[in-house]
Amino acid sequence: MLIQNKKVAIIGAGPGGLTLARLLQQKGAEVKVYERDLHQEVRLQGGALDLHMESGLAALSEAGLMNEFKMHYRPGAELVRVLDHQAKIHSDQHAEKIVQNFEEEGYRPEIDRGPLRDILLNSLKPDTVIWDSHILAIEKIQGSWKLVFQNGKSVVADIVIGADGASSKIRPFVTDIRPFWTGITMIEGSIKDSKKTAPHIDALLKGGKIFAYGNEQTLIVSSKGDGSLGFTTSAKTNEFWYRESGIDFKDNKQVLAWFKGEFSGWSRIWYELFESEDTLFIPRPQYCMPLTQKWDAQPNITLIGDAAHWMPPFAGEGVNMAMLDALELSESFSNPEFENIQAAIANYEKQMFRRFEKTGEETLFNTEWMHGPNALNDMLSMFSKHE
Numbered sequence: 001m002l003i004q005n006k007k008v009a010i011i012g013a014g015p016g017g018l019t020l021a022r023l024l025q026q027k028g029a030e031v032k033v034y035e036r037d038l039h040q041e042v043r044l045q046g047g048a049l050d051l052h053m054e055s056g057l058a059a060l061s062e063a064g065l066m067n068e069f070k071m072h073y074r075p076g077a078e079l080v081r082v083l084d085h086q087a088k089i090h091s092d093q094h095a096e097k098i099v100q101n102f103e104e105e106g107y108r109p110e111i112d113r114g115p116l117r118d119i120l121l122n123s124l125k126p127d128t129v130i131w132d133s134h135i136l137a138i139e140k141i142q143g144s145w146k147l148v149f150q151n152g153k154s155v156v157a158d159i160v161i162g163a164d165g166a167s168s169k170i171r172p173f174v175t176d177i178r179p180f181w182t183g184i185t186m187i188e189g190s191i192k193d194s195k196k197t198a199p200h201i202d203a204l205l206k207g208g209k210i211f212a213y214g215n216e217q218t219l220i221v222s223s224k225g226d227g228s229l230g231f232t233t234s235a236k237t238n239e240f241w242y243r244e245s246g247i248d249f250k251d252n253k254q255v256l257a258w259f260k261g262e263f264s265g266w267s268r269i270w271y272e273l274f275e276s277e278d279t280l281f282i283p284r285p286q287y288c289m290p291l292t293q294k295w296d297a298q299p300n301i302t303l304i305g306d307a308a309h310w311m312p313p314f315a316g317e318g319v320n321m322a323m324l325d326a327l328e329l330s331e332s333f334s335n336p337e338f339e340n341i342q343a344a345i346a347n348y349e350k351q352m353f354r355r356f357e358k359t360g361e362e363t364l365f366n367t368e369w370m371h372g373p374n375a376l377n378d379m380l381s382m383f384s385k386h387e
């Protein structure tokens with residue numbers, strides 16, 4: 001294999017980086033994952049993710065981790081209720097008693113981010129992930145890369161894979177193409193013990209997902225297996241609204257006051273999401289990489305996941321694409337057709353560019369209608385088409 005006896009450095013222990021590490025280790029490669037988090041438990045992992053057969057699940061299957069996935073996914077968590085801003089239910093998959101399984105085409109089982117990360121981490125050889133390794137810069141030294149970390153350490157690697165997410169430090173070494181502003185800001189929130197903290201929403205949620213639309217604003221809520229819930233609001237704003245608004249997102253009273261004002265047409269039932277002192281809020285302005293982005297493959301450095309093709313989450317493709325990138329890159333590295341690493345990278349990047357053009361387009365299409373005046377009806381007709 002092309003990468004036999006080469007030191008492979010994957011930057012970032014997100015779903016993309018960990019999947020790639022697993023797939024390459026299965027092929028006998030020497031891999032380390034450098035992650036800025038201090039340790040595995042340091043950060044609250046976000047909400048539930050639906051994995052798709054042709055991408056996220058295909059990668060897990062190749063990684064030999066489907067049994068672990070089936071032990072930890074959450075049947076029923078994929079069931080959606082579509083509501084208007086007054087919390088009136090317009091479509092309810094719980095009532096339709098939809099039962100899906102892995103044999104059905106189009107089944108998208110949900111798993112929480114924490115368990116998915118644990119499955120991938122546990123599948124790796126001991127000490128594959130080097131925590132507390134925040135990359136500050138990389139430097140080319142005679143065909144290899146020197147990686148320089150914030151903690152003062154440095155290492156040298158033969159191949160570098162940037163899997164370090166939306167604000168990748170590795171991306172500028174691959175391309176100078178930058179993301180564009182989509183016109184939408186999302187506020188992410190998470191609530192512990194939702195039965196107690198947000199009982200009405202918890203009852204509405206029924207262990208699944210809520211999509212609520214009104215006044216060109218969107219609220220998405222998803223349950224988590226540990227009794228907490230994650231939610232996002234999103235709406236059209238200026239690019240730097242999150243700082244120009246003057247809101248301190250660590251001050252929950254300010255965030256509640258903002259929601260009451262900005263989402264004034266929405267039912268009071270939603271206030272539960274904002275009233276708890278413990279709720280954590282993160283403003284997330286939404287950017288997207290240009291859909292037709294392309295660059296020439298480099299000899300020994302490439303990107304996967306959000307680092308390669310950051311996009312808003314409105315098509316639920318980000319994690320799936322990150323895991324499929326990992327699968328396609330690992331297959332390219334082990335394909336005897338390619339005479340060198342650069343050719344293998346070029347083959348992977350060609351597939352990735354083509355794929356992102358399609359999923360990115362779908363994502364931007366969803367981003368537009370989900371924040372348009374007919375969002376509720378558009379969502380309902382999309383659901384009825386699927387059925």
Ligand SMILES: Cc1cc2nc3c(=O)[nH]c(=O)nc-3n(C[C@H](O)[C@H](O)[C@H](O)COP(=O)(O)OP(=O)(O)OC[C@H]3O[C@@H](n4cnc5c(N)ncnc54)[C@H](O)[C@@H]3O)c2cc1C
Nearest residue numbers: 012014015016036134135164165305306313316317318319
């Ligand atoms: C609110 C929200 C909801 C979403 N919902 C969905 C969904 O339902 N379905 C879906 O498919 N996608 C969803 N996404 C998108 C999804 O989270 C991303 O596309 C996905 O996590 C990308 O995976 P990744 O491995 O490329 O990057 P990430 O998950 O971002 O992981 C990158 C890793 O790199 C580390 N890192 C970053 N910088 C450095 C550095 N300098 N040095 C070392 N390590 C570093 C980070 O700590 C992190 O662990 C959502 C995103 C958000 C924000």
